Amino acid sequence: MAIFPTQMRLSSTLLRRLQQRVGAAAVNSSRNFTTTEGHRPTMVHKRSLDILHDPWFNKGTAFSFTERDRLHIRGLLPPNVMSFEQQIARFMADLKRLEVQARDGPSDPYVLAKWRILNRLHDRNETLYYKVLMENIEEYAPIVYTPTVGLVCQKYSGLFRRPRGMYFSAADRGEMMSMVYNWPADQVDMIVVTDGSRILGLGDLGVQGIGIAIGKLDLYVAAAGINPQRVLPVMIDVGTDNENLLKDPLYLGLQERRLDGEEYVEVIDEFMEAVFTRWPHVIVQFEDFQSKWAFKLLQRYRNNYRMFNDDVQGTAGVAIAGLLGAVRAQGRPMIDFPKMKIVVAGAGSAGIGVLNAARKTMARMLGNTEIAFESARSQFWVVDAKGLITESRENVDPDARPFARKIKEIERQGLREGATLAEVVHQVKPDVLLGLSAVGGLFSKEVLEALKHSTSTRPAIFPMSNPTRNAECTPEEAFSILGDNIIFASGSPFKDVDLGNGHVGHCNQANNMFLFPGIGLGTLLSGSRIVSDGMLQAAAECLAGYMTEEEVLKGIIYPSISRIRDITKEVAAAVVKEAIEEDLAEGYREMDGRELRKLDEAQISEFVENNMWSPDYPTLIYKKD
Ligand SMILES: NC(=O)c1ccc[n+]([C@@H]2O[C@H](COP(=O)([O-])OP(=O)(O)OC[C@H]3O[C@@H](n4cnc5c(N)ncnc54)[C@H](O)[C@@H]3O)[C@@H](O)[C@H]2O)c1
Ligand SMILES: O=C(O)C[C@H](O)C(=O)O
Ligand SMILES: [Mg+2]
Structure with missing residues (x-):
């Protein structure tokens, strides 16, 4: 009876070659070719990532769970064991x-x-x-x-x-x-x-x-x-x-x-x-x-x-900076922000995050009273998959409820519960149309045509959904329907649009990438135990003030990505400064809380810059264990 049927079928030359290789492995002792379960086990002298990075021993997703435990790689691979x-x-x-x-x-x-x-x-x-x-x-x-x-x-x-x-x-x-x-x-x-x-x-x-x-x-x-x-x-x-x-x-x-x-x-x-x-x-x-x-x-x-949610809080800050930029781009002071009429399409984590932050920012500008907070609410119209959200909506999401429009109010405006986005834009004539709906093409020709009646001298269109195919409209669509006197900012990158006669339609990228790295770095270096509202607000304000008057008037309200390291450094410094002011800063490494509090603004920037890693090769020296 054949005990090793597979081997018996091997040609004698192949068998000899295999025996030589196994012999070599035995001398070397760290490698062996019989790795199949059920055969003689292989001794390995490494664990963890070293195993996964060794092409001889790595089985990738095929490591069984017992093996993952044995080799300290549980959690280092996706959970489905593959054959x-x-x-x-x-x-x-x-x-x-x-x-x-x-x-x-x-x-x-x-x-x-x-x-x-x-x-x-x-x-x-x-x-x-x-x-x-x-x-x-x-x-x-x-x-x-x-x-x-x-x-x-x-x-x-x-x-x-x-x-x-x-x-x-x-x-x-x-x-x-x-x-x-x-x-x-x-x-x-x-x-x-x-x-x-x-x-x-x-x-x-x-x-x-x-x-x-x-x-x-x-x-x-x-x-x-x-x-x-x-x-x-x-x-x-x-x-x-x-x-x-x-x-x-x-x-x-x-x-x-x-x-x-x-x-x-x-x-x-x-x-x-x-x-x-x-x-x-x-x-x-x-x-x-x-x-x-x-x-x-x-x-x-x-x-x-020490945590934050980038989609809720990072996006909110980036949107606020853009909205303030849109006010400045009209040649108006930022303090005019509470007068803006804003239509938001999408009431998910991102949309609601932006709405809450925009409302708070308006309220602060109006004196930070409860009345100011209440009155700021009426600057927003929120449209979700079921249309305009009003108080008569059944089972309205608790996070969206504060933005549900009062029935009397919207009747006066010629609107109703569930009104379409085009209807809302047509009736409200907003200064800003902002999309966080994840629905590509939602800002249709009809919607953009309706925006032509905006009461703003320079309406702003923010199709912020990602990736590119989910953008509510393209810059070509926006500029071709509304002309060049608009502000355009999308979540995914688009190229500027050539409008002819030497005119360029500028495409800003309104993406939370301009904030989250600075929020993270600033929190790390401040040593704050939490990420406070004030630290997030400081980050947003820093971004809002980053662009020069000249750039903003040209419609450039966000930096280009080539400046991301510089804006991140500034944002991180603003976050550190705020953490110090709020008495949250416990410091980082040798720079403890007390030392941090002694720093002036320029020294905080220097501290941040000095702690940013750059890709350079260090000199390596071998040392025996
Ligand atoms: N630019 C950025 O920095 C940034 C940041 C965060 C999220 N986003 C993007 O925002 C989008 C939404 O994210 P989310 O977490 O809020 O998602 P979500 O799924 O929680 O919310 C989507 C919202 O859109 C609404 N919606 C669906 N169809 C609609 C329609 N036809 N008209 C109007 N509203 C409609 C839904 O009812 C829901 O309220 C995603 O595409 C995401 O990539 C962009
Ligand atoms: O990831 C991005 O590009 C932005 C944002 O966090 C998103 O979820 O779309
Ligand atoms: Mg995200």
């Missing part, structure tokens, strides 16, 4: 997908190819990667960040090669406190975490959402100079409600419905406790959580942990 066959199918599907797309048009495969090349450099040589990114930020930010990062997340199961960051899944409940020690770095300054439930305007992408956390942290390094060895992208996989991913045999995440209610909160609580236990000074940025949880989690953690 060898599935791994091959995933690789082939990715390869073929690129070919299929190539027939559709040149753009997707082209940008994905660029992303892959950059990603491979990131895997090989971080210093060089960040040098390339920083020196070519205008060209590569749209690849590693919005909009291409959206496509990367959509294709992540195919694109995944080497792991980056940590994965905590619903299956890891009770284990996170020990798993967090599997991360090799003893110091982590910034975590960007997502649960993948609302990635840009692309919806629930489950575990594939890790791409957005990676992209945001690339900007933390490039713009804020956070040391790349101290950043950690995190994916909390609590399942997905995306039907396609639930069915996809090659999906890398948990193939079960999203946890909800208490069970969901318990997972996020456990994660927060674990990371703050290991790294008490870390800052956690929540990113792309569906609105349903974004506000709740923010309220739950913001007074006890």
